[in-house]
Each structure stands twice: as structure tokens, then as C-alpha cells.
Amino acid sequence: MFSYVFGSASTYFYLPIEEDEDLLDDDFMPPNTKHISWVPADATDTSPPPSSAAGPSKPRERPPHAHAKTRAVINDILSQDDCYAVLGISQSARIDKLTLRRAYLARSRACHPDKFPDNPEATRAFQKVSVAYDILSKPSSKRMYDSRSTKVPFDFFASRSCQAEETFRGVVIGVINDMLDGDMEMIRTLLFAVNNMNPSLQLGEEGINSVLTTIEAIRTRALTCRTCLFALHHQVTRLLEIQRAFRQLSYFDLRRRSYLTIQLARLAINMPIALEEALRQQRMQDEAEAEAEADNDGRKDQTQLLNRRVYTLLRGIVSVLERMEGLVKK
Incomplete structure (x- = not known):
């Protein structure tokens, strides 16, 4: 299946990734920012910077039905007095880690304080979701909770120190750790295939190692950066x-397995791009009041996490993988 996809894809895809030697200048690098870099052999750059110099983009307006749906989820969470109902799952003697994490991330996404900074009800709902997850994710506390009298409503905030942000960070980092521990060899294999069918990428083993190092770096960023942590939620x-x-x-459903494998690799490679764009947006918002100074210091086009070459390279690989997905899905 993969040989078919790679062979077909090589007929359609040609992504020239070229670099400019002038961009090697240290002035491109933001101060106090460790960049992950990679330099292909014999390169010249004609690609635009990863964002527009027109200034910070305005937040995209959410459609009215999206607001109504989010409000309904928050109200539902606040109205529940049962941990299972708060997470939106059925009670069971055993709940696997994947199911709990999926439920937690889905519910917390609708009420995260960073998404609704001025909404105390959303913050309270976020805390309830975190308490419910903390209880049901630990076998001992889950047994105690399941054995209680169901006639007494559960008080989520009575004599309990709510560490909602720590719970959120733990779940996100846990998912990332599982990906880094279990999927990196698969991603490496796909990158070699992409390199073979797109010689213009000039990726090579050094470039592939740089991409993998970039993916691994998101764990550290998520541990130390609140903006990065929230950007990784989706x-x-x-x-x-x-x-x-x-x-x-089914083990024998090779086409679907190939499709999901490519999807997973694309998602992993897109994570650093999502962090880069979130950090750039945050920087532009922070500098909105000092826009004149930002213009004067000449750093409007700087990146926050990635070397510009790596940013361009990652976007090229994501584009290839998107088209590969389309071929497998047909």
C-alpha cells in the first residue's frame, strides 16, 4: 500500500525548498530563543517569511451556533454532580486511559480559561472537569468514588485543592509522551519515503533528524509555556x-491503516508549526501597544521557535502528507 502511495505521489508532488545564504545572518534569530536549525546543501531562498508583516491578525469570529454549543456544554458540566456525567462518559468498572483522556480533553476544550478569560462559569466548569478526571484516573480514588452512596450529591470543591492547570498539563504531556515513545520510528520511516519521492526537499538524514528533534522539542515547550500548552489542545x-x-x-485493513498512519505523522509534524504560530500571535499581541518600536527594531518577521528553513521544510512535508492522504483515501 505504501509503495503504491509513494510511487503515485512522486508523479504529482514537487516541492522546491530553497534557502538564501543571507538568512544565515544572526540578526534573523530572536534574542534568548533557542532555534532548531537545518541547512540543506547548495540552497537559495525565495520563500516568504512564515507570517505577514501586515501586523497581528484579528481573532476569527466564532459563529453564533458555536457559542451556543459551547454555552450548552458549560451549563451541562455545571449542572452535573456525578464525575462520569461531568466527563460525558458512562459509568464502568474499568475505563481505559485513552477513553478518559479523550473525554477530558473534549470537555475541557469547551471551557478552558484561556479560551474564556473573563468567564468565571467557564473556569468553574474547567475545575469540575479536572476534579472528575483526577478522581476517575486513579484506581484507588475511583474505587472509593464508585462505592459511595449515590443518594448524596458529590461536592467537587469541598475540602479539595483543585489543581486544574496541573491536571491539564499532565494530560497533554502524557499524550505527547506516548506519541514520542511509540510513533517516532514510524514517522522517521515516512520521512525517508517523502525524501525519496521529493528530491527537491534535499532533506537527507540530517534534515530528517532535525525534523524529529523539532517534534521532540514540543514536550519541553509544553512543560514551560502556557501559550504552547493551550495551542496543543486541539x-x-x-x-x-x-x-x-x-x-x-481490522489488522488486514491496510488502506485504512496507511491513511491513519499518514494522518498521525502529518499531525505530529504540524505540532511545531502550531506552536510557532501561537507564539508569534502572542508576541504580536504583547507588542501591539509598542508597534512603532517593533517596526524600528526590524524584527517583525522573526520566528519564535523554529529556524525559518525548518518552518518552511515542515510546511512542505505537511503539504506532501496531505496529498498522500488524499491518494490513500480515494
């Missing part, structure tokens, strides 16, 4: 959905 949710789909597949 990414890790999708990652769990792909893992769940894998579990439901």
Missing part, C-alpha cells in the same frame, strides 16, 4: 482520535 485531541480509530481497525 492537536493532542486529534491524536487521541486517530489512536482510537487505529484500535477499531
